[in-house]
Amino acid sequence: MKILVLTSTYSRSTNDTEPRFVDNLCQNLSRDNVIHVIAPHAKGIPTEEILDGVQVFRFRYCFESWQTLAYNGGILPNIKQNQLRLLLVPFFFVSQLVLAIRLVRKNRYDIIHAHWIIPQGIVALLARQFAKNWPAVVLTSHGGDLFALQGKFFAWLKKSITHRADALTVVSSAMQQKALEMELSAERDISIIPMGVDSQRAFTPPPQHVERRGLLFVGRLVDKKGIEYLLRALPQVLASHPAEHLTVIGDGPLKQSLVELGETLNITEHLTFTGALTNRDIPHYLQTSAIAIFPSVVTDSGDQEGTPVAIMEALACGCPTIVADYPGVRDVISDNETGLLVAGKSPEGIADAILTLLNNQDLRLHLSRNGRQQVQAQYDWRVISDKFMSLFRKLCPEPSSVLHENR
Numbered sequence: 001m002k003i004l005v006l007t008s009t010y011s012r013s014t015n016d017t018e019p020r021f022v023d024n025l026c027q028n029l030s031r032d033n034v035i036h037v038i039a040p041h042a043k044g045i046p047t048e049e050i051l052d053g054v055q056v057f058r059f060r061y062c063f064e065s066w067q068t069l070a071y072n073g074g075i076l077p078n079i080k081q082n083q084l085r086l087l088l089v090p091f092f093f094v095s096q097l098v099l100a101i102r103l104v105r106k107n108r109y110d111i112i113h114a115h116w117i118i119p120q121g122i123v124a125l126l127a128r129q130f131a132k133n134w135p136a137v138v139l140t141s142h143g144g145d146l147f148a149l150q151g152k153f154f155a156w157l158k159k160s161i162t163h164r165a166d167a168l169t170v171v172s173s174a175m176q177q178k179a180l181e182m183e184l185s186a187e188r189d190i191s192i193i194p195m196g197v198d199s200q201r202a203f204t205p206p207p208q209h210v211e212r213r214g215l216l217f218v219g220r221l222v223d224k225k226g227i228e229y230l231l232r233a234l235p236q237v238l239a240s241h242p243a244e245h246l247t248v249i250g251d252g253p254l255k256q257s258l259v260e261l262g263e264t265l266n267i268t269e270h271l272t273f274t275g276a277l278t279n280r281d282i283p284h285y286l287q288t289s290a291i292a293i294f295p296s297v298v299t300d301s302g303d304q305e306g307t308p309v310a311i312m313e314a315l316a317c318g319c320p321t322i323v324a325d326y327p328g329v330r331d332v333i334s335d336n337e338t339g340l341l342v343a344g345k346s347p348e349g350i351a352d353a354i355l356t357l358l359n360n361q362d363l364r365l366h367l368s369r370n371g372r373q374q375v376q377a378q379y380d381w382r383v384i385s386d387k388f389m390s391l392f393r394k395l396c397p398e399p400s401s402v403l404h405e406n407r
Contacts, residue, residue: 001032001033001034001110001111001392001393001396001399002033002034002036002107002108002109002110002111002399003029003033003034003035003036003109003110003111003112003113003392004036004037004038004100004103004104004107004109004111004112004113004135005022005026005035005036005037005038005113005114005115006038006096006100006112006113006114006115006120006123006124007022007037007038007039007114007115007116007120008039008040008070008074008075008115008116008119008120009022009039009040009070009071009074010022010023010037010039010040010056010058011023011051011279012042012045012071013045014051014280015278015280016278016279017251017276017277017278017279018071018072019309020279021195021196021309022037022115023051023052023054024195024196024198024381025195025196025381025384025385025388026054027052027053027054028196028381028382028384028385029385029388029389030052030053030054032389033389034055035054035055036054036055036056036057036103036107036109037054037055037056037057038057038058038059038096038099038100038103039056039057039058039059039070040058040059040061040067040069040070040071040092040096041058041059041060041061041064041067042058042067042070042071043064043065043067044064045058046058047059047060057099057103059095059096059098059099060095061088061091061092061094061095061096062088062091066088067088068082068085068088069085069088069089069092070092072251073220073222073251073252073253074144074220076144076148076303077220077222077252077253080253081253089119092119093119093122093123096119096120096123097123097126097127100112100123100124100126100127101126101127101130103127104127104128104130104131104132104135105130105131105132107132108131108132108133108400109131109133109135110135110136110392110396110399110400111135111136111137111138111392111395111396112124112127112128112135112136112137112138113138113140113388114137114138114139114140114165115140115142116140116141116142116144116145117139117141117145117146117158117161117162117168118145118149118154118157118158118161120139121137121139121161121162121165122161124137124139124165125137125161125164125165133400135396136166136167136392136395136396137164137165137166137167138165138166138167138168138169138391138392138395139161139162139165139167139168139169140168140169140170140171140193141168141169141170141171141175141179141306142171142195142306143171143172143175143304143305143306143307143328144303144306145158146158146170146175146178146179146182146306147178147303147304148303155182158182158184159182159183159184162179162184162185163184163185166395167189167191167391167395168184168185168189168190168191169190169191169192169193169388169391170190170191170192170193170306171192171193171194171195171306171307171328172192172194172306172307172327172328172329172330172331173192173330173331174326174327174328174330174331175192175306175328176190176192177327191387191391192331193384193387193388193391194306194307194312194331194332194379194384195307195309195312195384196309196312196379196380196381196383196384196385197309197312197313197316197375197379197380197381198316198380198381199316199372199375199376199379199380200380200382202279202283203283203286203313203316203317204283204287204316204317205287205317205318205368205372206287206288206317206318210287210288212288212289212290212319213245213288213289213290214244214245214246214247214288214289214290215237215244215245215246215247215289215290215291215292215293215354216246216247216249216285216286216289216291216292216293216314216319217230217246217247217248217249217250217292217293217294217295218249218250218282218285218286218292218294218310218313218314219249219250219294219296219308219310220250220251220252221248221250221251221252221253221254221255221258222252222253222254223254223297223299223303224296224297224298224299224303224304224305225250225252225294225295225296225297226295226296226297226324226344226345227248227254227258227295228254228258228261229295229297229324229344229345229346229347229350230246230293230295230347230350231246231258231261231262231265231267231271232261232265232347233347233348233350233351233354234246234265234267234270234271234351235265235266235267236347236348236351236355237351237354237355237358238267238270240355241355241358244270244358245270245271245272246267246270246271246272247272247274247285247289248271248272248273248274249274249275249276249277249282249285250274250275250276251275251276255273258273259273282313283313283317286313286314286317286319287317287318287319289319290320290357290358290364291319291320291321291322291354291357291358291364292311292314292319292320292321292322293321293322293323293350293354294308294310294311294314294321294322294323294324294329295322295323295324295342295344295350296308296323296324296326296328296329296344297324297326297344297345298326298344304326304327304328305326305328305329306328307328307329307331307332308328308329311323311329311332311333311339312332312375312379314371315332315338315339315371315372315374315375316371316372316375316376316379317372318368318369318371318372319368319371320339320340320357320363320364320367320368320371321333321338321339321340321367321371322339322340322342322350322353322354322357323339323340323341323342324341324342324343324344324345324346324350325341325342325343325344326344329341332374332379336363336367337366337367337370338367338370338371338374339367339371340353340356340357340367
């Protein structure tokens with residue numbers, strides 16, 4: 001089968017700090033399929049290259065130094081940080097569309113897989129009009145495109161896009177419910193297929209002799225990650241565990257304000273901001289930390305996460321996990337079984353959960369064992385890629401393309 005993937009984020013190198021879930025899915029699918037990826041260009045990288053067996057085409061949408069819409073947190077956070085970037089959106093859209101049209105006229109794709117309804121879903125539907133054949137269009141929503149873009153216009157636009165696609169996938173049951181409420185499609189046409197984790201090689205438990213120490217947060221430093229509430233919980237933890245330390249992995253527009261909050265709370269000596277780390281470095285921290293905390297929240301604008309891959313990576317490493325309770329995580333975290341759920345925006349709840357785990361080794365071992373078992377059974381990339389292939393085969397039972405053609 002030959003598949004064209006449209007995305008607004010894809011690794012720029014093997015040492016990139018960007019999330020790799022689109023990369024990992026493509027790499028797993030490329031074992032038995034031909035995968036072409038269209039992604040934004042960025043400074044200092046080629047416009048065409050093969051990464052881990054996947055052919056990647058990158059579109060330029062402005063002068064190289066001005067291409068700041070994608071990467072480094074994503075389109076919506078980048079626009080929020082600097083609204084002048086809205087001026088780049090038309091060029092981004094048109095450039096991606098032109099490249100997509102060129103490729104669908106040259107190759108016979110069986111599937112066009114668009115990650116994010118807007119703008120990739122629009123590009124996929126328009127590009128299909130120029131294809132030699134009529135490839136099926138599959139849309140995947142990761143959360144931000146479903147929850148963050150509010151208002152009547154975006155509601156109409158998302159509905160128009162999804163009704164013209166052949167299938168819609170979402171990463172959690174909460175997102176499926178939201179999509180149904182928005183009438184984006186019938187329930188039978190919305191598949192719940194989360195992103196996955198490499199629980200066999202990259203994200204594994206540490207050797208038994210490794211002693212876990214410290215608290216850990218991994219994620220972008222943006223509002224919906226709720227990192228502020230974790231910092232506010234730390235003084236209560238330090239009152240009874242004065243040697244504890246929190247490591248914050250990630251970068252984003254809130255970094256300076258969080259550093260200042262740490263100073264205000266007088267916890268600077270117990271707080272380390274590493275900045276964004278490469279994907280190769282993160283497993284080490286998950287394997288050596290005592291507890292990982294993910295305090296994500298639903299923002300005032302309604303924006304929220306789908307199902308963060310970082311949570312599944314922590315579980316795969318056997319790291320006991322505390323997660324703020326919101327709809328997108330309930331598929332992954334069962335309270336007191338695979339992790340601890342706490343109320344959102346509650347420093348007191350976060351602190352109580354941290355103290356509970358620090359004082360209860362048996363509970364930490366229980367969560368560690370159950371969390372890893374669940375990830376291996378439900379969220380390993382082999383499981384997730386098989387689910388996507390089942391959907392693709394249903395939409396295209398007789399692929400027209402030949403493996404390795406035009407690879």
